[in-house]
Amino acid sequence: AANRRFHPEDTVVDVGGVKIGQGFFSVIAGPCSIESEAQLTTIAKSVKQSGAAFLRGGAFKPRTSPYSFQGMENDGLKLLLAAKKMTGLPIVTEIMSETQIEDFEDVDVLQVGARNMQNFRLLKELGKTRKPILLKRGLSSTIEEFLMSAEYIMAGGNPNVILCERGIRTFETMVRNTLDISAVPLLKRQSHLPVVIDPSHAAGIAWMVEPLSRAAIAAGADGLMIEVHNNPKEAKCDGAQSLTPESFDALMGQVAARAAFE
Ligand code: PEP
Ligand code: MN
Secondary structure, eight states: OOBGGGOOSOOOEEETTEEEBTTBOEEEEEOSBOOOHHHHHHHHHHHHHHTOSEEEOBSSOOOSSTTSOOOOHHHHHHHHHHHHHHHOOOEEEEOOOGGGTGGGTTOSEEEEOGGGTTOHHHHHHHHTSOOOEEEEOOTTOOHHHHHHHHHHHHHTTOOOEEEEEOOBOOSOOSSSSBOOTTHHHHHHHHBOSOEEEOHHHHHOSGGGHHHHHHHHHHHTOSEEEEEBOSSGGGOSSOGGGOBOHHHHHHHHHHHHHHHHTO
């Protein structure tokens, strides 16, 4: 169960030796969407160099409009697996349907996006696997609903759940979403699962990623997920919130300094 009452110790999710939770802090970085081999290779090398522990990249994109770029799909997945081989970084990518589980066999961490947080069929099927799952909080979900979705995965026997707060919908319009920083202490008190903050989708603006990252670390998060693009202006998805490799490198300098005196 996700509830701390039944599991007082913090959970550490071990992704082939890369740990997250119980004091192990990790950064997941990469583009919103995989766009080409050159794009992914460039970003993968640079985020590794800067100290990211995981490479992210969307191949199947849950876009609000059906006319927006939907991702490179299986071709994108192939590029991501090649980047994993090249860099040695474990990879994180979004799974949209339970019918894809077999195709995602070599993906290290399966991401359940905000829009699928209550796709109970998907959660149940992921519960039958032992794959690490990065579960993102729904656009307008309460903490209790979020934890119940984690419970769906764990009830099937899969204990490897990482929670991700990515901002929620509020009346505020100057940010894409409102980062619910109180989610960190709340989730860590109510559950034993690792908590990762995604400041990129919360802010929607690149300059705000750094202060929100610092807030996440101060609040006790176990990791960060950051969108990075080598050419944010030309990005096919979420360019406005994407850090350049240079600004990501500067952020990682700060993260290392802060994590050291936690
Ligand atoms: C993403 O991480 O690229 C993404 C689509 O995020 P969310 O599901 O939080 O909107
Ligand atoms: Mn994105």
